[in-house]
Amino acid sequence: MxxxxxxxxxxxxxxxxxxxxxxxxxxxxxxxxxxxxxxxxxxxxxxxxxxxxxxxNAIARSLITNRSRIIAVVMAYLENLFYPDVLEELGRALAAENYHLLLFTGFMDRDSDPVFDQLMQYRVDGIILASTSLSSELSEECATAGIPVVLFNRTTERDAVSSVTTRNREGGKRIADFLVAGGHKSFGYIAGLENSSTNRDRQQGFIEGLAAHGITDVVIETGNYSRIDAETAARKMLSRPDRPEALFVANDHMAVAVMDVARYEFGLNIPQDLSLVGYDDVGPARWTSYGITSMSQPLKRMVEATVDILMDQIASGDIEAEHRILNGDLVVRTSARLPSSGIVERDGQQIYRPRES
Amino acid sequence: MxxxxxxxxxxxxxxxxxxxxxxxxxxxxxxxxxxxxxxxxxxxxxxxxxxxxxxxNAIARSLITNRSRIIAVVMAYLENLFYPDVLEELGRALAAENYHLLLFTGFMDRDSDPVFDQLMQYRVDGIILASTSLSSELSEECATAGIPVVLFNRTTERDAVSSVTTRNREGGKRIADFLVAGGHKSFGYIAGLENSSTNRDRQQGFIEGLAAHGITDVVIETGNYSRIDAETAARKMLSRPDRPEALFVANDHMAVAVMDVARYEFGLNIPQDLSLVGYDDVGPARWTSYGITSMSQPLKRMVEATVDILMDQIASGDIEAEHRILNGDLVVRTSARLPSSGIVERDGQQIYRPRES
DNA sequence: GTTCATATTGCATACGTATGCAAATTTGTA
DNA sequence: TACAAATTTGCATACGTATGCAATATGAAC
Structure with a gap:
């Protein structure tokens, strides 16, 4: 000591x-x-x-009441600009419920076991996991201890842990529909992390959506949800002789980097030479220099749902897994060539919403 | 309950x-x-x-030992992309010392008294304040309670609270020198928040730096460190008949917005028609679409210094105010016209470092 | 084996608060 | 005013852990 x-x-x-x-x-x-x-x-x-x-003394009170009023939030990194926004919103939403945010961030190896030990020692009342997962034994331990866990923007194959996500697969499919309707003939996908549920679903939706239009030839590179790796993936993809004319990038954090590579290293005009669509609709996607057409994640509603699940489970003691799946919209900006129809105005934004849906 | x-x-x-x-x-x-x-x-x-x-049980241990091993970090917002980076680095540095980060964020009114009450109830071992201040009575309370406080990237007029900053005034002056050396004849400054020490110092440095070159006519607008307000300020400034040809924007968060307005609303070429310099050297300043010449803040070293002060004071019980002032560099990119000399290569970056320094 | 210094152990207690429960007090109604 | 019900109060205790201190054990030197 x-x-x-x-x-x-x-x-x-x-x-x-x-x-x-x-x-x-x-x-x-x-x-x-x-x-x-x-x-x-x-x-x-x-x-x-x-x-x-x-x-x-909240410490003494916590000991007596078996209630710390602390919620652990685990985010391995904040580089992806989606997560700072989420964090700020979580801070607000938790404070409104008189809970406090114990943040675990800045660990690169994505191994959350040491983190998990620390947060469990603090007898937190709940856990929110973003950009990281929970092993089944740790999941069991939380269940046994009666501590609610919510996965944010992530799912596991087991349904045992509560989660809040958006329809990533339908999102990928919507993007496929949009690009096909825009007249594109060749397609690429820059993937996130191969072991992440969001990437898998977005990729799957995109591939299936293209297949429904008879397109089975999709060029795929992996960007690992990292700016550097996304640049590398973009260089590789754009160097191909059969370069795709439409790209779906698994998140905006990477899409920004891909657009920079395309414009400044390959001299491509966006969207004339290359159409580009991202995911998340985070801050820079909206900036004029980028104007990325992007599938939005309704961040505030996701945070609301997360805190809602936590508060209900803390109050009731019933921590059976609950899954909230929210819808986003394909927000149309300037980074991709447009289809001739299906674009509507919603809350001051252009949304792609074809007739059948 | x-x-x-x-x-x-x-x-x-x-x-x-x-x-x-x-x-x-x-x-x-x-x-x-x-x-x-x-x-x-x-x-x-x-x-x-x-x-x-x-x-x-860390709660029970905290009660006995009078040591929670919790450090409160107060950041009113994370919109300025400097702060997520700081936060991630703080998470890492504190975890390395086996301390844990209790985050208070997402409060818009900048009034930190309710936040302060909460964190004091948790008997935190130390407090880091970024983007917010501490009243003198609360400062006194911390001193009486023996709890170290460090202001991050901020100072107060009283020297009673420890702080870690960079030489904002010298930074502003360096920027003035750089722009004058680049041959610019008219100047503007888009300010941050009028009651913030960083803004005051940057502005002062810039004004004094220009005055030293015999330039006393500087156009000033206020952006409140907010993207929306920075856009408004940029429109106002760029609409003037005597539009300045060189702009210093108080931080990169705003500089990005100002650049978008200049290019896309006023059709200006950067840097041919307008030179632009930011501050902080955060992520987007480095992206190719922006390439903002910016005064860097050595974020990792600042975090190190902050945690260093905290750990020393916690260990020694001596919480007399300590001030660490670090130097940044003017990182030269593509957003401003260049002087004919003074630019050197340092760690793969172009740095403006004129001969006299 | 004896002596001395050091390490180890368990007992008793404290940390600051919330709460069960019985006693005391207050309130409302006839 | 009397009585029943409701509210309030203080006492005693517990929460889970660390630590002061006396008793005991261990290791080294003679």
Whole structure:
């Protein structure tokens, strides 16, 4: 243990009790919502608390109540610009429920076991996992301990863990439809991480959507959801003699990089020479220099759903897996050639929504 | 309080003690670094702990030791892409010291008093403030409580709170020198927040730097460190009949927006018609579509310094204010016309470093 | 084997708070 | 005013862990 013993313990509820001339349990009841305390006693306690600078000790309270009011959020990295937005929204939504966000980020190896040990030691009330997974034994442990877990923007093959996602497969298919309707004849896909559910579903949807139009020849490279790897993948794909004229990139974080490579290294005009569609609809996709047509993820609603599941499960003690699947929209901007129909205006945005849907 | 009582308390050290045939205090000593425990007893305890699935209760330990090993990080928003990078790096650096990051974010009004009450209730071991300030009475409370506070990328007029910043004033001056040396004759500055130390210093440096070259006529608009407001400020500034030909924008987050407005709404070529320099050197400044010449903030070193101060003060109990001021470099890219000399190659980047420095 | 210094162990206690429960007080109604 | 019901209060205790301290065990030197 470190040396420093200079952190002062703080004013205790016993000190407030003595000052107010009541018992320690009256002080506690004053600060416990719903507990029985008379107005007169409450005022005395609050006055003393204020005078003494009392702040209840959440650590002690957590020990007694078996409720830390801490939610662990695990995000291996924040580089993908989707996740900072999610994090900010989570901070807001959790604070509104009087929960606090213990963040685990900045670990590169994606192995979350050491992280998991730490958060379990803190007896967190719930866990939100983004961009990382949970082994089945750790999942079991959470179930046994009665701690709700929600996967954010991710699923597992087992349905045992709650999740909030969007219809990535339908999204991929919608993009395929859009590009085909735009008259494109050759197609490429720059993949995310091969072991990620979001990538698998987006890829599958895209491939199936193209196949439904009789197209089976799709060029695929992997970008690992990383800017550097996406640049490499783009260079490889755009160097082919049979270069595809329409690209679906698995997320906007990579799409931005791919567009830079296409324009500045290959001198391609977007969308005249190459159409490009991303996924997530994060900040830079919307910036004028990029204007990426992108499948949106309704971030606020996803966060709402996540916090909703957590709060319900914490309150009820029933932590059976629950899955919320939300719809996004294909937001049309300037990065891809347009179909002749199916584009509607919605909330000040152009949306691709063909007639059959 | 919520209903749910279904969160299981977890295996206790007393249960491990019973299983291993030793006392509870032997179990505790096994898990306390540096405590006296024989090899034989340690093995017995570890075996039992593993078999029972014991995880020490960090909450209970925090109460006893008066050490939560939690550091509160307060960042009002993550929209400015500098801060997600900082956050990720902080997560990494704190985890390396076996501290944990309690994040407060997503509050728009910048009033951190409710946030402060919450974090103090959790008896955090230290506080890092980015993009927000601390009133003098709260600062006093931390000093009295022996809790170290570090302002990240910010200072206050009082020197009472530790801080880690870069030389914003010298940065602004360097930018002025650079733009003057590039042959520019008229200048503008798009400010951040008027009450922020970083903005004040950058602006002051820029103004003084220009004045040293006999230039006193600088057009100023305020962007409030917000993309929307920066766009508005850019439109206003670029609509002037006496439009400046060189712009310093207080941070890259805004510079990206300003560049989009200049190019796509005013049809200006960068840097032929308008030179543009930003600050922070965050991700998008480096992207090829932008290529913003920008004063870099050495983010990793800043985080290191921050964590260094915190760890020292926690360990020693001496929380007298300490100030670390780091140097950045003016990283030259494609957004501004170049001077004829002073540009050197450093670590694969072009740096503006005139002879006198 | 004895002595001395050091390491180890378990007991008892404390940390600051919430809560069960019995006693005391207050409130509402006839 | 009396009585029943509801509210309030303080006492005693527990939560899970670390630690001071006295008792015991161990290791090294003679």
């Amino acid at each position: 470190d040396g420093g013993v200079n952190k002062k313990p703080g004013v205790t509820s016993s000190q407030v009790a003595g000052h107010a001339g009541v018992s320690q349990s009256a002080v506690s009841r004053t600060f416990t919502p719903g507990a029985s305390i008379s107005s007169k006693t409450r005022q005395k306690v609050l006055a003393s608390a204020k005078e003494l600078g009392y702040r209840p | 919520d209903g749910g009582v279904n969160k299981k308390p977890g295996v206790t050290s007393s249960q491990v003690a019973g299983h291993a045939g030793v006392s509870q205090s032997a179990v505790s000593r096994t898990f306390t670094p540096g405590a006296s425990i024989s090899s034989k007893t340690r093995q017995k305890v570890l075996a039992s702990a593993k078999e029972l699935g014991y995880r020490p």
